[in-house]
Amino acid sequence: MPAGTRALGGEVLAAAVTATFTTASPTVTSTFPTTALRPDSAVAIRFDQHVDRAAIARFLRVQRGARTAVPFRVVELDEALATWRRNPALADPLKNVTVALAGDHVIIAPVTAWPAGADLRVILAAGAPSLEGPRPSPTESAVDFAVVPPFT
Numbered sequence: 001m002p003a004g005t006r007a008l009g010g011e012v013l014a015a016a017v018t019a020t021f022t023t024a025s026p027t028v029t030s031t032f033p034t035t036a037l038r039p040d041s042a043v044a045i046r047f048d049q050h051v052d053r054a055a056i057a058r059f060l061r062v063q064r065g066a067r068t069a070v071p072f073r074v075v076e077l078d079e080a081l082a083t084w085r086r087n088p089a090l091a092d093p094l095k096n097v098t099v100a101l102a103g104d105h106v107i108i109a110p111v112t113a114w115p116a117g118a119d120l121r122v123i124l125a126a127g128a129p130s131l132e133g134p135r136p137s138p139t140e141s142a143v144d145f146a147v148v149p150p151f152t
Contacts, residue, residue, distance in 0.1 A: 023133025026051055027141035028124045032100045036146040038087050039113035042080035043145050045122050047104045050131040057106050059128035059137075063121050070120060071111040080107045117149035 005013040032044040045060065053074070062070040081097070084090045093100065114120060121142050128137040 023130070023135050024049065025135045025137040026056065026124065026128050026130040026132075027137065028122060028143045031122070031143050031145045032097075032105070033084065033087075033090050033093055035089055035093075036148045037114065038083070039116050039147055040110065041083045041087065041114070041147075042075050042107050042109040043122075044080065044101055044105045044107045045124075045143065046101075047106075047124075049104065051104050051106075052129065052131055053104075053106050055129050056124070057108075059125040060106065060108065061123050061125065062108070063123060064115055064118050070114065070118075072108040073111055075107050075109045077101070077107060079109065083109065114147040116147055118147045120145055120147065 001013055001017050003013055003016045007013070027048050028045055029048045030046045032046065033041075037043060047056070057074045060072075062072050064070050081094070084094055084097075108122070121144050123140050123142045124137060126137055126139050130136070
């Protein structure tokens, strides 16, 4: 604000004042469902702020261990629900799925199947964009999910 600016109450600003701020960058926060998944199940990746799903999906990767990439594809809620309904353990969580997915999220599914018994990590790469400001993610963020072991 320049010096001399008059407030509604009549006071006059004696010296110029400037302020700066930055917006938060996007991070992944959690998954849905939170239980171990079937190898054919979709998983929703939730974010801490508004994101463009198509833009943010390009910054996601799924890994098993330190280096093994696991292929995935982005799916819509209808397809995800079909996979979740095949899991009886999700009957109760699915009653509130609209609440669980109320915030911004991207739903992914395996290209073929998640590796049975695997602990997988979804990583949001540095540089991911947000709809809440111009600041891209400066570092990676990640969430983990588990896949049930094979039936024996």
